[in-house]
Amino acid sequence: METTGFSSPRPDAFPAGLRVLVVDDDPTWLKILEKMLKKCLYEVTTCNLAREALDLLREKKDRFDIVISDVNMPDMDGFKLLEHVGLEMDLPVIMMSVDGETSRVMKGVQHGACDYLLKPIRMKELRNIWQHVFRKRIHEVRDIESQESLEEIQMMRNGMEQYDDGYLFCGADLISGKKRKDVDNKQDDRHYGDPSSVKKARVVWTVELHQKFVKAVNQFGYDKVGPKKILDSMGVPWLTRENVASHLQKYRLYLSRLQKENELKATFGGMKQSDISSKDTAGNVCPQNSSNASQNNVTNGSYGICGSKIPIKNVDSKIHVEDMKIASVQMAEPKEALIGDITDPQKCSNSRTGLNHSFRQIGLDVKCEPTIPTQYSWTEVPPVQFKQEHKPHFQSQSWSSEVRPVQFKQEHKPHFQSESSFSHLPLARNHIQVDCTEPILSHHPMPSTNEKDKRADIGPNCIKSRSQGIGIVTPVESTAELFSVQPKSHLTHCQEFQLIPSSMWNTKNHSLEHILLNDVDSSQRNLILGTGSSFRLWDEELQGYSPRGDFHPQNAGFENIESFAYSNQEIIDDVPPLLYDSLNFDYGNASETMEYPVIEQGLFIA
Amino acid sequence: MERNLHRQLANMKKSLFDQGYLDHEQFTQLEELQDEANPNFVEEVVTLYYRDSARLIQNIEQALEKNPLDFAKLDNYMHQFKGSSCSIGARKLKNECTQFIEYCKTGNGEGCKRTFQQLKKEYSSLKKKLEHYFQFARQVGPLEKACRPK
Numbered sequence: 001m002e003t004t005g006f007s008s009p010r011p012d013a014f015p016a017g018l019r020v021l022v023v024d025d026d027p028t029w030l031k032i033l034e035k036m037l038k039k040c041l042y043e044v045t046t047c048n049l050a051r052e053a054l055d056l057l058r059e060k061k062d063r064f065d066i067v068i069s070d071v072n073m074p075d076m077d078g079f080k081l082l083e084h085v086g087l088e089m090d091l092p093v094i095m096m097s098v099d100g101e102t103s104r105v106m107k108g109v110q111h112g113a114c115d116y117l118l119k120p121i122r123m124k125e126l127r128n129i130w131q132h133v134f135r136k137r138i139h140e141v142r143d144i145e146s147q148e149s150l151e152e153i154q155m156m157r158n159g160m161e162q163y164d165d166g167y168l169f170c171g172a173d174l175i176s177g178k179k180r181k182d183v184d185n186k187q188d189d190r191h192y193g194d195p196s197s198v199k200k201a202r203v204v205w206t207v208e209l210h211q212k213f214v215k216a217v218n219q220f221g222y223d224k225v226g227p228k229k230i231l232d233s234m235g236v237p238w239l240t241r242e243n244v245a246s247h248l249q250k251y252r253l254y255l256s257r258l259q260k261e262n263e264l265k266a267t268f269g270g271m272k273q274s275d276i277s278s279k280d281t282a283g284n285v286c287p288q289n290s291s292n293a294s295q296n297n298v299t300n301g302s303y304g305i306c307g308s309k310i311p312i313k314n315v316d317s318k319i320h321v322e323d324m325k326i327a328s329v330q331m332a333e334p335k336e337a338l339i340g341d342i343t344d345p346q347k348c349s350n351s352r353t354g355l356n357h358s359f360r361q362i363g364l365d366v367k368c369e370p371t372i373p374t375q376y377s378w379t380e381v382p383p384v385q386f387k388q389e390h391k392p393h394f395q396s397q398s399w400s401s402e403v404r405p406v407q408f409k410q411e412h413k414p415h416f417q418s419e420s421s422f423s424h425l426p427l428a429r430n431h432i433q434v435d436c437t438e439p440i441l442s443h444h445p446m447p448s449t450n451e452k453d454k455r456a457d458i459g460p461n462c463i464k465s466r467s468q469g470i471g472i473v474t475p476v477e478s479t480a481e482l483f484s485v486q487p488k489s490h491l492t493h494c495q496e497f498q499l500i501p502s503s504m505w506n507t508k509n510h511s512l513e514h515i516l517l518n519d520v521d522s523s524q525r526n527l528i529l530g531t532g533s534s535f536r537l538w539d540e541e542l543q544g545y546s547p548r549g550d551f552h553p554q555n556a557g558f559e560n561i562e563s564f565a566y567s568n569q570e571i572i573d574d575v576p577p578l579l580y581d582s583l584n585f586d587y588g589n590a591s592e593t594m595e596y597p598v599i600e601q602g603l604f605i606a
Numbered sequence: 607m608e609r610n611l612h613r614q615l616a617n618m619k620k621s622l623f624d625q626g627y628l629d630h631e632q633f634t635q636l637e638e639l640q641d642e643a644n645p646n647f648v649e650e651v652v653t654l655y656y657r658d659s660a661r662l663i664q665n666i667e668q669a670l671e672k673n674p675l676d677f678a679k680l681d682n683y684m685h686q687f688k689g690s691s692c693s694i695g696a697r698k699l700k701n702e703c704t705q706f707i708e709y710c711k712t713g714n715g716e717g718c719k720r721t722f723q724q725l726k727k728e729y730s731s732l733k734k735k736l737e738h739y740f741q742f743a744r745q746v747g748p749l750e751k752a753c754r755p756k
Contacts, residue, residue: 026690035647072686119693
């Protein structure tokens, strides 16, 4: 409660006048922090209850620049507060506690904390907190600018309106190499301290506003909705599309976090369930179903990418990595259609819904993963990298909620997901049902939400994977012998795909379908695992299975991975023996090495 | 004479550091926060700490009487107490807290109780020492240190 009373920070003196809200139930720390922050010339407000802080934040709207909050508070968990602030106020939050346990810090970061300070907190740390405010402002400017420039491109291309912020961010990164510099320069000309000049009127998402937003999202369906639709539906005149887009993105992240927590809870149950079903043939229909559903979803999602990529491709041709993924997913589609016909539609739709989420998760995971797999799939193949990929899997089993669930799991517990996540995204189902009855790949004009999420999250990573794409194109030949695959053929496919209309692609699909019908399943699985390996696999299959043996990793880490084991069983009933090889291949990836003799099928059958 | 007193006071503080009661860095931080607006900032903080932590001590005491022990609760209380204690740089106390939390993790009730007795001893011993120190500081009068111009 400073008496100097800047109603807004002095624009000339940033960071002086930074408005800080400190929340801690410990009065001693509150007193110390207040004093320290004042010494930094910040404007301090203190609060010893989290709920009070939240009320304060909601009521005073744009009155704070940053929040510092303790983790352990009796009335409300600091993480909860963090979640609310992140979602409603979009303010940077610094967490603090005396406990520096990695898991806790990680939790803080995962919930969106921009920093995590350990008590005793030093003055020098506080002196520096303005950087979070500043960084955020830079990003905001950047986002807005790149969105604008991207929108222009969009208009030029084909006026598809549905591109979402995810795409925008991604695309923005694509072209913003130069742009970024400009933005920074512009930033310099502005007054850092004055939010109104830096940002385009920052929106404070009050509870009511947020509720309106959620209502709009639910109205259209979590999957289909784009910021523009939401904006129109909300009917708030002063809100801009960017405001909504950015909030939508946050909302999705938020949901995915919730989702992840639920999934982790469901993981063990999921494993059990699959065990049962693998023994029970009748029960098998269900898991099988769901795994197909997941593929279907993947397909849609990826298809979305592909569609949205077409324009980008003109801007930057290095997107093959992604596109290749897409191509192999698409192979999945025909089969999905077949299965879909056979199976009980209701089940289908149910499991699909769940899987939709799981794909969203994958999308998130992609953030950290895809770069690795793509790298090793075509370039060097150091065993270490496989390890890297593998690790997260174990961690996720043991770390409780800290780690992003790795894809393998998600794939296997679709039913659970659908149950747990229904409440959030009730409308997802419609979207998916369409897919299930429609084998034709006709969804491309609208990238599915999952995909959007993925792209939004990937951000800079996107660029990375793309630039690796170049690597892919070139080393194809050299790696071909290593893998005895011809990724090139694959490439051609996906490029063709991009150029030809979807109907043509379909026919192509169908012809391939016969060859791949069974393998598709596994290759899809690979895909879901989110590794580049699937491409290899897929390619091999194109070659008529022959080279497959070359990759088979021995003692493929399945003894380590229970969830694998049952996934395997699940498939066994429906898949011809040849496929085991490809499955082996999977495991091999997950474990570590490449050059392995063929694994005996018996291993898996047993 | 006065210089002598000042030296005595400085020695007193130094022995608190040397004997491990206080964390030099944190306590110095607090002293540096003292200014015209709060010439007795350190003392205020310490007083506040003892007032507030008495409640926590009581909570822990009660929780330790329960059977069976609720280790999660104890852990939670002790985290609060630890966080609070590090605010004044109460080093020995903080160490006891860490020990206590370890015992909580392993479910060692006896260890917890033993550590808590030790912790209470340190708690009141430090209190006495600090009271003594501040009292003496007041006697010595406004030293340059306490009201050093910003």
